[in-house]
Each structure stands twice: as structure tokens, then as C-alpha cells.
């Protein structure tokens with residue numbers, strides 16, 4: 001089906017506004033993206049007509065809320081092609097999913113001197129939870145280096161495995177460089193060493209079809225708010241046989257079967273990992289976002305964003321003194337760059353004056369900045385609603401930066 | 407003048423390109439590091455103080471145009487000032503970059519008034535004040551590194 005991406009823009013009410021008096025050009029979808037009307041409506045509708053606590057009421061209202069919440073779990077299972085609905089655990093976001101695995105799986109499996117493999121292109125949220133775990137159990141972090149164009153150094157990766165390697169945690173796509181990693185290959189290598197792999201899918205899930213069985217990853221985690229849904233919700237996918245053996249992460253209501261002071265037994269999956277009243281309206285909003293993505297089609301989105309990336313790359317390199325950081329062969333719609341003699345923060349302020357929202361900073365990936373020897377970069381990142389006109393505005397804004405700093 | 411043209415006026419661009427009093431001061435009796443974790447701005451400030459008077463001040467580091475220009479202008483203005491004067495200028499400067507144009511404050515601040523445009527960009531106040539907080543900590547001999555977070 002052909003999708004006219006120009007018309008999709010109208011689905012996003014926020015994009016109709018102005019920024020500093022100019023039409024808003026939103027190029028920070030990597031941080032969080034804007035929400036279609038259908039997501040906003042679904043959340044409103046839930047509070048207007050269906051709000052009740054789930055999994056406990058005997059009355060119709062609670063059954064309706066429970067049904068809607070559980071239907072989203074089922075829809076996500078289908079969307080990422082998980083084998084079982086119980087493998088979909090609702091969390092507060094990508095960060096929460098990684099911490100869950102580090103503390104539940106990691107703490108029960110890792111011992112002193114064991115090793116955790118992460119890469120040099122990880123977001124802080126896929127580094128710090130592993131450092132905390134490493135401190136708790138006396139394990140060590142091993143870091144996969146990245147090449148000059150921002151790709152994973154696969155040869156070095158393979159050499160990092162030892163008999164002590166217990167888990168690999170890598171991004172599907174890098175938020176600072178845009179690189180899409182060769183996941184299937186990396187997972188096969190890890191599995192050949194009997195090591196499970198957690199994938200940080202925050203920057204990939206909203207931009208391409210994801211099939212967890214095809215990838216054969218052991219855990220895959222992502223955030224709703226980067227995928228056109230509300231903040232405060234995310235998913236951890238885990239293989240059933242791993243999740244079943246893992247101890248609970250947080251204790252509370254909903255995650256127990258019976259509680260006495262002598263002994264508490266835990267619920268089955270997925271509820272074992274969903275202590276307390278969850279973000280029900282958020283999950284329902286995320287469900288609406290998934291429906292929206294299905295209507296547009298992930299393959300269509302991937303093609304549209306790849307085309308935007310190619311156009312943007314081609315336009316940006318014409319700007320004197322501009323250098324793109326992260327030039328991997330396979331990228332999502334993320335362009336990080338620096339400009340000779342102008343600090344990224346100044347560029348961000350000047351672009352803001354043109355109505356353009358970009359990110360300027362270290363993008364929660366300080367090791368990446370260090371690797372490329374820059375204090376910070378400017379990052380333009382795309383969503384399905386971006387167009388060539390947005391990129392033209394960015395280029396014209398950057399020309400104004402050059403004029404000011406001539 | 408638009409907000410942006412005011413913020414990035416020539417004096418500021420000039421000081422950011424060619425910062426005055428740039429480099430290490432070996433005879434400094436106070437020095438201090440300042441860091442703005444949000445944008446990665448980093449600077450080291452060196453102060454020679456004799457008998458309660460700032461005799462010389464230099465800095466080194468890297469950062470955005472606003473933070474470097476502000477540091478550069480500060481080192482010029484502070485030469486020969488007493489601690490009480492430093493305190494008064496600090497307070498005026500803070501008032502200027504957080505609240506914007508004010509004829510009295512600007513007349514007292516002299517050339518530092520070029521930074522008034524920062525007030526329109528709240529996200530940039532930390533850039534403009536990094537060197538200043540670092541100075542305050544340096545002469546208080548506060549052992550902690552300064553961070554604007």
C-alpha cells in the first residue's frame with residue numbers, strides 16, 4: 001500500500017503549532033516523538049468511560065479495563081512476533097526493562113569475576129544498570145569497541161567472549177550515531193558461547209519491523225514514548241524459559257499468588273514482574289500507537305525514514321565545515337554532526353530561533369563523545385511525520401549559523 | 407535587534423573566538439574547575455589575589471560561545487576588584503542574565519551588559535554563569551569542583 005506521508009502530519013496536533021513564532025520543525029524524535037490524535041483520544045476515552053483498577057474488580061468496569069490492558073499485551077506480542085503473550089512484560093520504559101533484567105536475571109546468575117559485554121555505543125541506560133550489577137556481584141564489564149564510522153567492531157566483539165561471559169547487552173540502533181547493529185550475527189555469536197543477549201530496542205522499535213523470534217534475542221526492551229505512545233510505559237520481551245526461572249524484581253500487589261508471613265508464592269508470568277497497579281491508561285495509549293504504526297506499516301516507515309536520511313545526509317554535507325559523526329552503512333534516521341568552530345549548544349539555540357527543535361549535547365552517550373573526541377554533537381532525528389521541507393529548514397538554519405559565526 | 411542577533415552580537419562572537427586572559431596562571435593562589443554536564447562545557451579558572459584584591463585572573467577550557475565569552479569578559483572586568491566588589495558584580499550579573507535588561511544594572515556592569523540577551527534563553531543561563539560560579543567557589547577555596555547541575 002502506498003502511504004502519503006505528507007498527509008500523516010495532520011494526525012499530529014502538536015506539530016501544527018509554532019516555535020518562537022515560526023512553524024515548528026520537530027527533529028528530536030530520538031528523544032521522544034509526538035503523538036497522533038488517536039493515541040490522545042484512546043487515553044482520554046479510557047479515563048472518561050473505562051477507568052478502574054485491573055485484575056481485581058468483579059464489576060463490569062474493571063473487566064473492561066482489564067480486557068483493554070490485556071489486549072494491548074496480545075497486540076504487542078503479535079506486533080513483535082513473540083511466541084507467547086506471557087513473554088510481554090509491561091514496564092515503565094526501556095530503562096526499567098534493562099534494570100529488571102540486570103537485577104533479576106543478572107543478580108541471580110552472575111558471580112564474582114563473571115563478565116558482562118556491552119558496547120561503546122550504548123546509551124547510559126544500557127551501561128549504568130550493568131555497572132551497578134557488576135559492583136553488587138563483583139563482576140566485570142567488557143566493552144565492544146566501535147570503528148571510526150561508528151559500526152560495531154565485530155572481530156573485537158567475538159574475541160571478548162570467555163568462559164566467564166554471562167550476558168551481552170547491546171543496542172539494536174544507537175541513539176547518538178544512528179548505527180543499526182548486525183543483531184542476528186551478534187546474537188548467533190553469543191549463543192555459540194551459550195550467552196544470552198539483551199537488546200536495547202529503544203531506537204529501533206519505532207523505525208523498522210522487529211521480529212524477536214527471527215532475531216532469536218533473549219530479551220528485547222523498548223519505550224512507548226519513542227514509538228508515538230505516552231511516556232512512562234515500555235515493554236520487556238523475554239523468552240519464556242528464561243523469565244520463568246528468574247526471581248521477581250519488585251514485590252507488591254498483583255505479582256503474588258498467596259501471601260502469608262511464613263511464605264509467599266508468586267504469580268505466573270507475566271504478572272510476576274508487574275508488581276503494583278500499572279500505568280493502565282499509558283498501556284492503552286501505547287496500544288493505540290501500535291495500531292497507528294500497523295496502519296502505516298513498519299516497512300513503509302523504514303523506507304520513508306531511510307529516504308529522509310539519504311536526503312538529509314546529502315544536503316548536510318554541502319555545508320562547509322560540517323562533519324557527520326556516525327556514518328555506518330546501516331542507519332536509522334539519526335544524524336549527529338559537528339560544525340567547525342561553533343559549539344553544538346550555540347547551533348541548538350540558533351536553530352531553535354528558526355523554529356527547529358534538535359538535540360545538542362552528549363545524548364546520554366558520553367563514551368561515544370569520548371570515542372569521537374567531541375564534547376557534544378547536534379542531533380537531528382526523524383519520525384514518520386518529517387518531510388523534505390523539515391530538512392530544507394534545517395539546512396537553511398545552519399546557513400544562518402554560519403552567517404552569525406562567519 | 408532580534409533576540410538571537412542580540413545574543414550572538416559581535417562582542418560575544420569575538421570573545422568566544424579569541425578569549426582574553428586565556429591559559430594557565432602558574433602563580434595563581436586560587437584555582438578551580440567548573441563543569442556543565444548538560445553541554446560538556448569545562449573550564450579551569452586561575453586567580454591571583456593579593457591583599458584582598460584580584461590582581462589577575464585567567465582561564466582555560468572549552469565550551470559554547472556564551473560560556474567562553476562570559477568567562478573572557480569576566481576575567482577582564484574583575485582585574486583590580488576587591489572581594490566586596492566581586493560579590494556586587496556577581497549579583498548584578500546574575501540579575502542581568504536571569505531577568506534581562508535593566509538600565510541601572512547595565513550601567514553598573516559596563517561591557518558585561520552585552521550578555522543581557524541570555525535572559526531570553528533560559529536554557530543558556532547556565533552557560534553564561536559557569537565561569538562566575540567557578541570564580542565564587544575559587545575565592546571561597548571550596549574544595550568541591552563546581553557543577554552547574
Ligand SMILES: Cc1ncc(COP(=O)(O)O)c(C=O)c1O
Nearest residue numbers: 093094095123125175202203223
Ligand atoms: C538507545 C537508548 N536506550 C535507552 C534509552 C532510555 O529510554 P527511556 O528513557 O525511555 O527509558 C534511550 C532513550 O533516550 C535510548 O535512546
